[in-house]
Amino acid sequence: MNVASAKPARSRSHIEPEDFARRLLRLFHQDGLAPGDKLSERKLAVQLSVSRTPIRAALQHLLDDGVVARNENQKWILATLPDPDPGQPTIPNDEAGGLGMRICEDRRTGVLADSFTETELLKRYDVTRTELGRALVALASDGIVERSSGYGWHFASLLDSEERRLQSYEFRIALEPAGMRMPGFRPEPLRLGHQRSLHEALVAGGYKTANPHDLFEINADFHAMLADFSGNEFIIQAMRQQNKLRRISEYATTSDPRRVLQSCREHLMIIEAVEEGDYQWASSLMERHLQTVRRVIQRNLARPG
Template sequence: MRNEQAPQPSSLQIEIANQIMDMIRGGGVGPGEHLTEAVLAKRYGVSRSPVRAALKMLQDRGYLEARANAGVFVSKRVPRMRLDALENPNPTADDLYHSIITDRAGGKLQKALSETELMARYGAPKSVLMHALLRLTREGLIRRRRGHGWQFLPALDSEEALYEAYRFRMVIECAALREPTFKIVPEELASARRRYEDFLARSPRAQTSSAFFEMNSAFHEMLMRFSGNRFIVQAMQQQNQLRRFEEFSSYSGPNRNVIESCKRLLQIIAAIEAGDNVFAEALMLRHLKIACALSIGRRQAPSAVARDAG
């Protein structure tokens, strides 16, 4: 009897599997958390079939576990495992997504571009390009122009905009800690602490800009949810979207500023866990002032920012 080989996974299935791993690695979901095909399919803008195949690949590698009549969960052994990306022989939409963000953040892409220009620049087929563009659209970073082409949406693309954004964050993030409705979810806060600790324990090569951004934006949004104020949460979500280009250009690789940022945020978590929100607020204000000065310092910071960082 002839043995038939199992079909090879498609580029899309491998790409989704790696995106799920990035989400786990970046702290978007933690050990023991439930993953559903429907939620993941909506998150990545695909049907359930490639998601189902991606989950199976991750189960085969021990990163996920299936429970009878319950579904698929992140393995509790994940913190002790090395989460190596699955190799994909072809360029993926995820690769293209990161290339577009990096090039836009670095000033290498114009505000408005056509699909033809993008395909020529990156050598990607239209199907892969469209998947990347749809992801950028879902995240509020780009929109289709009337007629043809695509246009990047407003971002923190000037010193003044960046400075004002940090000042705004100082207002809402410090105020959130003073809200009378502020209430932590201990399990979520402890999980966030472990993510920063795990990030610091990684090799420099594994301390990527995308992993840091996803972990960091999730942490700040979590604190805003603890405030119990929906408008503060919405404001933070908008800021996270605006920050994406800035973060990718700022953190092109592992550096000392990222490490120090993680340590400052761990101090904030420790203060909140101790019930000292007054101290946590002071630490948050200091953290945001330092981050502001460092970000604008890369763009010749105005003297006002330099004074604020003191």
Template sequence: MSTTVERTRASDRAYATLLEEIQSGALAPGTVLAEVEQAARLGVSRTPLREALQQLSADGLVEQQSPRVTVVTDIDADDIRSLFEIRRALEESAARLAAERGDAELFAALAGEFAAAAASLDATTGRDDYYALIARFDAAVDAAVDNDYIAAALRTVRTHLVRVRRMARDKPERLAASVAEHRLIAEALAERDGDLAAHATHVHLRNALTSILDSIQNPDHTSNRGQS
């Protein structure tokens, strides 16, 4: 029993490390993840490494090219469009459900935080706080929806979104628009207006996709952080 638990923990550690490295770009698309080398680098045996690679493969972040060689998958404009198609379907549905089921006072408070965030986006710490606020907003929506299937699907989408955000340019005008868009969604949720929440989510995702595609197709950027 203890051996199984230890292997699971080793697999979880390997998975977490590789996931962070893929999402951050430390392991770029096309990077070969040979079992022997990666197991030694991560300080695990090959069995938990294989389990970690299997999970990453299920996430769509790596693919197996041979029995012992796995590579980090690429992500291009078509992949991003496809990702946003499923994101749009999931998040618009989630917005409608959250408007019905959520805590109106909580979303009103989050709307106030988005309003306050607009004044601090010029500073790096302000942007960090804003991304943390988005994460708390997403968590509040997930909790309000209370649907394990939707939550699981959104976790997969968000796993890939971290890579997409890294590829996009940090544009001040897009950040400001994103704040306003999130504020409108939160206000609609606070008012229990599902139609407005879904429409505002649709507009936000359309604008985010346009900005991300512009960034990767015109890569004259100096920052590796994007908005979504």
């Protein structure tokens, strides 16, 4: 793999509050929140795998826009929920999303080094600086790339090899089904129903036109949702970290429509089992679901060359 031998010193991601605000809006929609619902800085920070500092800045940005408010106890609440991303696009824009996926795939296959400059990408992808800027801002908002201190960019720590991806799935096979067997496993009907609606729309044909970013977000929120239902903070944090790490590798799998459709159908079977209160069966279905991907990765690693 072409990785630069000397890595620049790394700094925190330079993401503007409005970018985190857009991520929060997507999260509010995915969680099925409604005006009046309470918002927890700690929970939001865990869900986005960041500290509370950027969450506070994003909430303040949304406060200025009238999207969130503070109640009589000075706690955050959702005031209104506008349509997702009605203005300036990030990854959901086809142009930015397509370029972002190419960057992710080139990193996954080792074509791109850990550190890079915008000049290098402009030469490689033959795009305008504006197009590249949109793609990088979108990738940075999703925690895939970060600005290096001083000059250039670098990829965040991610599952950028099949070996690491296999280890991740082995860990998740031990983690996720166990979370669904926890005594404190408590589903949230509204959030579960929202996920059912999203998956039914994809199975009905939406998977053919959905962009990689949206497919990943729905998939990631499905797994994060079930971890949240466990009520176990360690499982919740571990699942959030796995979602953050697997962005590059999972973006690549969304280009296979057959696998996307199969995954959505498997998710719906798990949702149905949870809705019926059969958590043991739901746990078994989750293990089978993860084992399917694990076997695919093992076959990929066994191929010569």
